[in-house]
Each structure stands twice: as C-alpha cells, then as structure tokens.
Amino acid sequence: MSTTVTGRTHEPAPVQEEPERPPSVPAWRRKARPYVLSIPAVLIIAGILYPFFLGAYYGVLNYSAINPEPIFVGLENFARVLTDSQFWGSVRVTLVFAVVATGAEMVLGVGVALLLNRASRVGRIFERVLILPLMVAPVIAGVIWGLMYNPQFGVLNYVFGLGSTFNWLSTDLALWSVILVDIWIFTPFVAILVLAGIRSLPRDPFEASEVDGASWFYTFRRLTLPMIWPYILVAVIFRFMDCLKIFDHIYVLTAGGPGAATRTLQIGAYEDSIINLNYSLGSTYMFLLWILVFITARYLVSVLGKAQRRAAGAEG
Template sequence: MTTQSVRPPSHADPGKPGTAKRTDPPEVPRWRRSLRPYLLSIPAVLIVVGILYPFVIGAYYSVLNYAAVNPDPIFVGIRNYVSVLGDVEFWTSVRITGTFAIVATVLETFVGVGIALLLNRSSIIGRIFEKVLILPLMIAPVIAAVIWKLMFNPQFGVLNHILGLGSTFDWLSSDNALWSVILVDLWIFTPFVAILVLAGIRSLPKEPFEASAVDGASWFYMFRKLMLPMLWPYILVAVIFRFMDNLKVFDAVYVLTSGGPGVATRTLQIGAFEDSIINLDYSRGSTYMFLLWVIVFITARVLVSVLGKAQRRAAGAES
C-alpha cells in the first residue's frame, strides 16, 4: 500500500474552482482610530472630575461667608481660616485626631505584625485562624461600632460582665471614650495590617534564612537582621494606609460617642460635621475640611518619601 502525502489546506487560491476567496478585514477609518484613545480615557476623566469638583467647591466655600442664615454669601478671603486657626476647639480637635491616629496606628502595626508572625508558622489552628481573621474587615465600621456600643453599655453590656467590672465602669465616659474608640478601631483594622504583613513575609526569599539557620543563628537574630529589613516596606505600606485613614476617622467615632462627652472625641471630621450639618455654617465646615486635607497631604508626602527610601534600602540601592 502506498501512502500519499496530503497537503494541508492553504489559503484559498483565487481562480481555482471550489476554493473560497480570502477577504481582508475592512480598514478602520482614520477618524475612528484617532478617536479611540479619547473614548478609552472617558472613565478616568469622569472619576477625576467626580473627585475634583467637590474639592474645588469646598475650597471655594471656605473663602465665602456661606451659611444658612446668609444665603447670599460674599467673598471674605482668609477670614474663615483666621477664625478657625484662632479657635481653641480647632486645636483641641487637632490634638484628639493626632492622638487617635498615632496611638491606633502604632497599636495596629505592632499587633498586626505579631499576628502575622504567628500565622506564618504552619499549623492547622493557624490556617483556621487565618480564615477567621478577615471577618472584622467584612463588617461595615458603622455596624461594628453599633455592636461595640451595646457591649460597652454599663448596665447590660457583656464586657463589664465578662471582666467583672460591675455596672459602675463607663467605657464611653469623658476619660475612657477616646481609648474605647481606639479599641474598636484596633479590632476592626488590625486584620488588615496582619494580612498585608503576612503576604510580605511569605514573599521573602527563603535562602538567607536557611543559611542563617545552618550557621546556628537564633530566631530573634534572623528576625532583626534579615526579616525586618526586608519586611520594612510592607510594614510602611500598612502604616501609610492606616494612618491616613485614622486621620479621617468619622463613622465609628460618631456612632460611639458623637464627638462627646464634651469634646473628648471631637476629631476634625466631627468638628466639620458639627459646623456644616448641625450649625449650618457651610463655610466654616469647609474650612475645617480643607485644613484637614492639608494635614493629610503633607503627612502622606512625608510617609511616601520614607517608603521610597525603605524600598531602595531593601533592594540594596542605598545603604
């Protein structure tokens, strides 16, 4: 039996019967090709406009005397800024906001790194706890604050019952309110830091640790000399996210204390809310928010600069 070589079908040859003629795709008009980049950029432009428009309007209101009692505002320049910067309540809000942001961020970072180090050890309990750890992040901060407010209740709250504090200890009194709010924020957002740092730990190369273990180095030495320098950029990313978010905290504070008792938890966001929504002084509230933006912007620039240096140091680009 002889075998015949079968030639695979090629493109249709024009002029041969029984073959289909190849057709080139229609040429896209030039005006459509030139218009395509602009069409693709429309979503980004809409997002930018949606962000910049309220910002520009707020900055514009801050130089007016716009309020409910004055529906026809006029330009007053920096008078609102002079008034707010000369107000004791504003600096009290700055102190409370700074205290909350620094203490909450430091505690969340230390506890989150500790949890990440524990979860990095392979065990069944660790894998189960790793799945459970994300649950606080799945609860809206407002809902979590409502739950914790019920737990903080001196009369029927479970915390006083579990800790044996009776019905006399008030978690949301003027002396304890700020620390209670920090506790709630710690419970909600520490898993975020832990998950981010854990991802960083698992992405580190294993060779330096194995070589150090062969040389007899202790776990603390490897953590201090090897893991922490390489892990520092991941920790700084978590710090930047949490510190920026804590400077703008509003929802949990408002649900738990509404800024009280007195001014115990009156953050800058609460101050802006009181002036704009309660007192209906829109220009003063906008001034609060613009000054908060300046604080967040400057802090973010400093922290991002530190992060860049840490990343270059971890990569060996600078000593």
C-alpha cells in the same frame, strides 16, 4: 501536470491561499481610541475635584443657613478657625487617635502575620477567621461595641467584674475606647497585608541563617523586618491616612463627646456644617484637614520610596 527528471516525479506545489486580512481600522478611530478609553478616569477625577474646589470656594465665603446669599470674606474663616482653641483640641484628638491606633495596629498586625506564617492547621483556620472584622461595616461595629461598653448590661463589665458603674465612654476613657474599636476592626487588614509580604520573600537567606544557627530574634531583626519594611510602610500609609479622616464609629459611639474628648476634625466639620449649618466654617475645617493629610501622605510616600530602594539594594 507532473514532470520527470532523472527518474523522479515532481508534483507541483499546492497554491497557498492568502489569509484573510482583518478590515482596516480608520485612522480617526485609532487616534480617538485612547481618548475614549480615558473617559471613565476623567469622569472619576472630575467627580473628585469638583466637590474639592467647591469646598475650597465655600471656605472664602460666609455661607450659612442664616446667610443664603454669601459674600467673599477672604481668609476670615481660616483666621477664625486657627485662633479657636476647640479646633486645636480637635487636631490633638485626631493626631493622638491616628498615632496610637496606627502604631498598635502595626505591632499587632505584624505579630499576627508572623504567627500565621507558621504552617499549622490552627493557623489556617485562624487565617480565615481573621478577615471577619473587616467584613463588618465600621458603623455596625460601633453599634456592637456600644452595646458591649454599656455600663448596665454590657458584656465587658460583666467579664472583667467591673460592676455597673464603670463607664468605658467616660471623659477619661472615651478616646481609648474608640481606639480599641478601631484596632479590632483594622488589625486584620495589616496582618493580611504583612502576611502577603512575608510569603513573597525569598527562602534562601532564611535557610542560610538557619544553617548558621541564628536565633529567631536575630533572623527577624536582620532579615525579616528589613525585607518586609516596605509592606509595613504601605499599611502605615493606608491606616494613618484613614485614621486622620475617622468619623463613622466615633460618631456612633460618642458623637464627639463627652465634652470634646473624641471630637476629631471630621466630627468638628460635621458639627459646623450639618448641625450648626455654617457651611463655610465646615468647609474650612475640611480644607485644613486635607492639608494635614496631604503633607503627611507626601512624607510617608517618600519614606516608602526610600525603603523600597533600600530593600532592592539601590542605596545603603
């Protein structure tokens, strides 16, 4: 029904229907939802911690194939390993491998990233080809390089004219040869990570440096390197931790030999646990390796945190 006031007709406002409310969720379901969503993470953590604590437990027993009913021996296995010269030889090989491989991969990776950052058609093609080594499993890469290292029909001896007597996997060269394989596989990982960091940098400082006539080396040393340092440290953490635990392509190429030239801690744990069937001694090797990895990771993460704060201007 309409009403007229001072000659104007006012229609009644339409009645708006209230929107349908979603059905209320019971309180117990709201409280249980975080716990249900955390179940996959709890299962993953349990799957990681159970073998870790089981290995630590084996480390204080004398469990082996000839002693299927082990007894508690305390720290006897640790004392035996820490007084074994072969263990310290494995520590030396592991650290040399990790330091040399990681350092070479950082230098080459940063260099490749800087080259790829220059816009060109060749660079774009090479950027897509670069990822190919990462798509090859380390075991397969070990088989391929083993064929290339073969003294009789290997392509490397033929290309470099070394004849059929030069052995890339001899006692003196085996460690450096397996380091070369690791560099070939994982340098693209470092290059891709650093390249992503370079492309995320602000352009204003570089444009100002170019206007001021700064050289390329000065710009790299004063601007590029300090700003991408956190990305480089992330790559160092990933690669150094992985190198400390290296096993696959070393075992395929040399199985820890010749002698003990490439016997890393992982190889030593494999020999004691799988070949010699001394499970407690192999677990001791792995627990000591974990301690080494844990201490190194804590230190590198602290360095990364300082570098990130410095890059953000939080500290000088």
